Amino acid sequence: xxxxxxxxxxxxxxxxxxxxxxxxxxxxxxxxxxxxxxxxxxxxxxxxxxxxxxxxxxxxxxxxxxxxxxxxxxxxxxxxxxxxxxxxxxxxxxx
Numbered sequence: 001x002x003x004x005x006x007x008x009x010x011x012x013x014x015x016x017x018x019x020x021x022x023x024x025x026x027x028x029x030x031x032x033x034x035x036x037x038x039x040x041x042x043x044x045x046x047x048x049x050x051x052x053x054x055x056x057x058x059x060x061x062x063x064x065x066x067x068x069x070x071x072x073x074x075x076x077x078x079x080x081x082x083x084x085x086x087x088x089x090x091x092x093x094x095x
Contacts, residue, residue, distance in 0.1 A: 008093065022087065029079055033072060040068045 011018065046066040 004093070018090075026079070026083070029075070033076055033079070036068065036072050036075075040065065040072055043068060 043065040046069050
């Protein structure tokens with residue numbers, strides 16, 4: 001029995017449903033992204049601070065708002081990659 005077969009067997013024997021856990025975690029992530037988007041909108045759009053005169057001028061925004069937007073984009077992108085790439089692989093390997 002190969003290592004992959006043993007891993008499949010161990011995952012199938014777990015008392016929890018892996019798809020149910022993935023779906024519940026996805027709902028939680030979506031809710032957090034939804035709330036985070038409204039919080040980010042309330043704190044302002046990054047780069048819309050002082051109205052820079054030209055493209056060469058530095059736009060000074062609030063660092064917290066920019067980090068919040070960056071976090072929302074990073075979590076959203078990771079979530080999309082997870083569902084489009086990793087979940088199908090897990091389903092093929094485990095089921």
